[in-house]
Amino acid sequence: MNEALKKDFAAIVGQENVMESEADRFSYAYDAAVLEPVMPALVVRPESREALGRVVKLANENGLPLCVRGSGTNLSGGTIPREGGVVVLTNALNNILEINEADLYAVVEPGVITAKFAAAVAARGLFYPPDPGSQAVSTMGGNVAENAGGLRGLKYGVTKDYVMGVDFFDVDGEIVKSGSRTVKCVSGLNLHGLMVGSEGTLGVFEKITLKLVPPPRSQKALMAIFDNVNSASEAVAAIIAAKIVPATLEFMDNFTIRTVEDFAHAGLPVDANALLLIEVDGHAGQVAEEAEQVEAICRKLGARGIHVAKDAAERNKVWEARRAALSALARVCPTTVLEDATVPRSKIPAMMQALGDIAVKYRLKIGTFGHAGDGNLHPTILTDRRNKEEWKRVEDAIDEIFDVALGLGGTLSGEHGIGIAKSKYMEKETSRATILFSRRLKKALDPKGILNPGKIIGE
Amino acid sequence: MNEALKKDFAAIVGQENVMESEADRFSYAYDAAVLEPVMPALVVRPESREALGRVVKLANENGLPLCVRGSGTNLSGGTIPREGGVVVLTNALNNILEINEADLYAVVEPGVITAKFAAAVAARGLFYPPDPGSQAVSTMGGNVAENAGGLRGLKYGVTKDYVMGVDFFDVDGEIVKSGSRTVKCVSGLNLHGLMVGSEGTLGVFEKITLKLVPPPRSQKALMAIFDNVNSASEAVAAIIAAKIVPATLEFMDNFTIRTVEDFAHAGLPVDANALLLIEVDGHAGQVAEEAEQVEAICRKLGARGIHVAKDAAERNKVWEARRAALSALARVCPTTVLEDATVPRSKIPAMMQALGDIAVKYRLKIGTFGHAGDGNLHPTILTDRRNKEEWKRVEDAIDEIFDVALGLGGTLSGEHGIGIAKSKYMEKETSRATILFSRRLKKALDPKGILNPGKIIGE
Numbered sequence: 001m002n003e004a005l006k007k008d009f010a011a012i013v014g015q016e017n018v019m020e021s022e023a024d025r026f027s028y029a030y031d032a033a034v035l036e037p038v039m040p041a042l043v044v045r046p047e048s049r050e051a052l053g054r055v056v057k058l059a060n061e062n063g064l065p066l067c068v069r070g071s072g073t074n075l076s077g078g079t080i081p082r083e084g085g086v087v088v089l090t091n092a093l094n095n096i097l098e099i100n101e102a103d104l105y106a107v108v109e110p111g112v113i114t115a116k117f118a119a120a121v122a123a124r125g126l127f128y129p130p131d132p133g134s135q136a137v138s139t140m141g142g143n144v145a146e147n148a149g150g151l152r153g154l155k156y157g158v159t160k161d162y163v164m165g166v167d168f169f170d171v172d173g174e175i176v177k178s179g180s181r182t183v184k185c186v187s188g189l190n191l192h193g194l195m196v197g198s199e200g201t202l203g204v205f206e207k208i209t210l211k212l213v214p215p216p217r218s219q220k221a222l223m224a225i226f227d228n229v230n231s232a233s234e235a236v237a238a239i240i241a242a243k244i245v246p247a248t249l250e251f252m253d254n255f256t257i258r259t260v261e262d263f264a265h266a267g268l269p270v271d272a273n274a275l276l277l278i279e280v281d282g283h284a285g286q287v288a289e290e291a292e293q294v295e296a297i298c299r300k301l302g303a304r305g306i307h308v309a310k311d312a313a314e315r316n317k318v319w320e321a322r323r324a325a326l327s328a329l330a331r332v333c334p335t336t337v338l339e340d341a342t343v344p345r346s347k348i349p350a351m352m353q354a355l356g357d358i359a360v361k362y363r364l365k366i367g368t369f370g371h372a373g374d375g376n377l378h379p380t381i382l383t384d385r386r387n388k389e390e391w392k393r394v395e396d397a398i399d400e401i402f403d404v405a406l407g408l409g410g411t412l413s414g415e416h417g418i419g420i421a422k423s424k425y426m427e428k429e430t431s432r433a434t435i436l437f438s439r440r441l442k443k444a445l446d447p448k449g450i451l452n453p454g455k456i457i458g459e
Numbered sequence: 460m461n462e463a464l465k466k467d468f469a470a471i472v473g474q475e476n477v478m479e480s481e482a483d484r485f486s487y488a489y490d491a492a493v494l495e496p497v498m499p500a501l502v503v504r505p506e507s508r509e510a511l512g513r514v515v516k517l518a519n520e521n522g523l524p525l526c527v528r529g530s531g532t533n534l535s536g537g538t539i540p541r542e543g544g545v546v547v548l549t550n551a552l553n554n555i556l557e558i559n560e561a562d563l564y565a566v567v568e569p570g571v572i573t574a575k576f577a578a579a580v581a582a583r584g585l586f587y588p589p590d591p592g593s594q595a596v597s598t599m600g601g602n603v604a605e606n607a608g609g610l611r612g613l614k615y616g617v618t619k620d621y622v623m624g625v626d627f628f629d630v631d632g633e634i635v636k637s638g639s640r641t642v643k644c645v646s647g648l649n650l651h652g653l654m655v656g657s658e659g660t661l662g663v664f665e666k667i668t669l670k671l672v673p674p675p676r677s678q679k680a681l682m683a684i685f686d687n688v689n690s691a692s693e694a695v696a697a698i699i700a701a702k703i704v705p706a707t708l709e710f711m712d713n714f715t716i717r718t719v720e721d722f723a724h725a726g727l728p729v730d731a732n733a734l735l736l737i738e739v740d741g742h743a744g745q746v747a748e749e750a751e752q753v754e755a756i757c758r759k760l761g762a763r764g765i766h767v768a769k770d771a772a773e774r775n776k777v778w779e780a781r782r783a784a785l786s787a788l789a790r791v792c793p794t795t796v797l798e799d800a801t802v803p804r805s806k807i808p809a810m811m812q813a814l815g816d817i818a819v820k821y822r823l824k825i826g827t828f829g830h831a832g833d834g835n836l837h838p839t840i841l842t843d844r845r846n847k848e849e850w851k852r853v854e855d856a857i858d859e860i861f862d863v864a865l866g867l868g869g870t871l872s873g874e875h876g877i878g879i880a881k882s883k884y885m886e887k888e889t890s891r892a893t894i895l896f897s898r899r900l901k902k903a904l905d906p907k908g909i910l911n912p913g914k915i916i917g918e
Contacts, residue, residue, distance in 0.1 A: 102805035147645045174892035182801045183833035184873035186606045186656050193652030197645050214702035243673035285744030342641045346561035374642035414643035433633035444903030
């Protein structure tokens with residue numbers, strides 16, 4: 001990048017917010033996906049929304065690829081920049097602009113940390129349910145760009161379900177507004193809906209309006225211990241079939257249980273073949289009834305024990321252990337591949353069976369855990385990418401996991417996004433016309449292709 | 460339209476499904492909005508989804524404007540065709556393709572009637588909550604195209620919240636697929652989200668996948684009678700502020716009460732200045748508690764009486780009366796203008812006050828009722844469009860209603876759509892860049908501008 005252009009960026013964001021050393025650039029060359037790093041030419045950090053808009057405009061004027069980055073927790077390469085491009089950090093745009101208790105909404109800048117936002121909302125007696133695994137560091141802008149999910153997706157939905165409006169910069173740096181602070185709004189095309197999950201390919205978020213809800217009045221957490229994976233997955237389907245919608249309904253296989261326990265010391269039963277971690281919430285009467293029903297279903301399907309959390313501390317301990325699953329698994333081998341192929345809930349037993357078969361067939365270490373209640377499992381392959389022979393088996397196994405998920409009526413990605421990691425599979429799930437339609441749309445809104453190029457729909 | 464082209468349409472849909480008499484064409488020249496009818500050149504009625512796709516392709520090849528029509532209950536001119544264009548009826552595409560009880564979703568063709576779908580779902584022990592006022596005749600395709608709302612929006616959300624996926628024909632008649640049967644899905648751009656509320660301007664629905672939920676276990680309906688409109692609107696805000704989310708929270712002013720009672724004989728108190736019709740639902744314990752709290756709040760804010768429905772029959776009677784509001788009001792004068800400007804819930808008292816002032820200022824008969832709980836009121840102006848002097852006052856009053864709603868942080872349309880009736884106001888709510896962005900998008904996806912041209916974003 002020429003010096004004049006660097007100076008133009010510095011004039012917008014301030015010299016102190018322009019990074020160009022190799023170390024700095026390398027820090028933003030990769031994300032949490034298992035993909036090759038790509039060095040950007042420059043990293044900039046606007047300190048105001050107005051400066052963010054000017055950065056977008058300048059990049060477009062110069063045909064410079066732009067990759068907007070929150071905390072880079074992305075698992076599909078959505079935040080891997082282009083060679084010679086610019087990484088734009090949102091972490092200075094971290095103001096919660098409004099929490100409106102009377103009208104149950106909040107307005108945030110894109111760089112607000114998810115967990116901080118949820119805590120600020122909770123302090124005002126309200127609830128922001130989406131809780132992606134990376135919530136402690138992920139940003140709201142990243143969550144919206146990826147349509148982040150989480151443990152509570154089953155009952156409360158995902159990020160998409162909480163985005164009431166988005167103001168965003170188009171590629172010329174002009175502000176486009178979509179959505180409202182009202183519960184109902186059909187003024188104009190659902191552009192904020194289109195922005196959710198668009199992985200930075202169509203616009204750059206200026207501010208986001210989010211729906212809040214009253215918190216549940218009570219909750220109860222249970223751990224059901226199974227000797228048999230199949231019984232556990234059948235219990236998941238049976239709970240849903242009984243028209244119980246738990247807030248969370250999580251699964252862990254034996255490999256994950258042992259690895260997590262070794263890491264988190266939460267008192268998990270390391271000899272169990274499968275665990276279900278279940279939380280029901282709502283009115284106290286409902287919680288008591290549903291917990292009882294869930295317990296009965298699990299026992300009927302062969303749970304050898306049910307442990308009910310006695311208090312909030314015990315409840316938190318279990319959830320912290322569950323949240324530690326990825327970190328714990330990631331310690332085992334140099335490379336951790338976390339997938340999120342997702343199937344209709346009733347297909348969970350079939351998917352579990354297939355994952356077991358695939359691990360054997362390709363001789364791989366696969367720990368499986370995840371959001372069983374919404375069919376969103378996370379088979380996690382522990383490997384070493386430098387071992388070329390093994391890596392080939394990993395790639396073949398991933399292909400087969402996707403084929404199985406699609407064959408069961410599922411989807412390539414429940415919550416991790418397509419990014420560059422899965423864009424080659426997209427046509428298999430949808431159609432050629434879908435890819436072409438998406439590309440026409442992209443081309444019209446970003447004619448020079450500077451907005452996070454290559455993500456989702458390829459080139 | 461030349462005869463050869465008519466024959467091409469007949470070859471696709473069958474001669475018996477091509478209508479071209481003046482009477483037939485006039486039947487599809489207007490919808491429920493107060494706008495001038497526009498005569499299409501031809502009306503066609505495909506009997507299969509495959510034929511629907513071929514109709515789209517043929518229209519595009521010939522640059523013929525296309526207006527896809529369910530039941531034409533649209534209130535903003537979204538189903539008024541173009542002169543010389545084609546109206547495509549979806550009423551033969553009325554199959555419910557799947558209701559999946561284990562995985563809580565359904566797949567429907569676009570012409571399925573909303574109430575029939577809801578009943579079919581209920582018969583399987585599940586619940587499809589969106590209940591637009593026109594549900595007895597409206598179609599699911601129309602509901603999705605308009606993002607239809609209804610009485611239950613407050614607790615259960617609107618159509619958008621239930622659309623898990625849409626397969627649609629692009630302008631070339633190719634099938635684009637977006638979304639999934641899984642709760643979580645981030646495979647590709649959120650094109651199904653973009654389709655919701657796009658009023659037929661971007662694609663033609665082939666089939667729609669809808670989320671279902673378990674039905675509430677119990678419900679309780681209350682009618683709170685107020686001598687004072689302001690007290691009633693304050694009660695609405697107070698109920699929400701108390702973190703109670705009723706399934707429905709409806710308002711009627713005295714004019715509406717009297718007109719409805721005269722029509723429906725439901726036993727409404729005709730001397731009341733305002734009524735709140737409230738239903739809480741869920742677990743029996745919660746319902747009992749919330750009903751008690753709602754009653755206490757209403758009494759505290761000056762309700763002179765509270766009537767609790769004793770049984771389902773009594774409950775239904777009240778809701779039928781509420782549902783009759785538009786029909787009842789429509790009988791009073793030759794022209795009925797039903798608006799749906801929407802404000803954040805806490806601004807309901809201010810909006811009610813403004814509506815009263817506007818009725819006086821412009822010397823108009825305005826009956827106001829609607830979904831107070833989500834800020835979505837329906838001020839209904841009863842007039843005679845042939846009276847030019849009065850009609851001018853009506854137009855001025857509508858302008859002022861929109862200005863007030865936007866000034867209170869609200870939106871032009873909560874659930875009726877923009878269509879052609881409100882497209883000139885769009886820029887006021889959003890920005891010039893928003894209109895241009897939307898037009899670029901439209902142009903890319905429909906280069907010849909045949910898909911319901913002129914709607915939402917003008918020409």
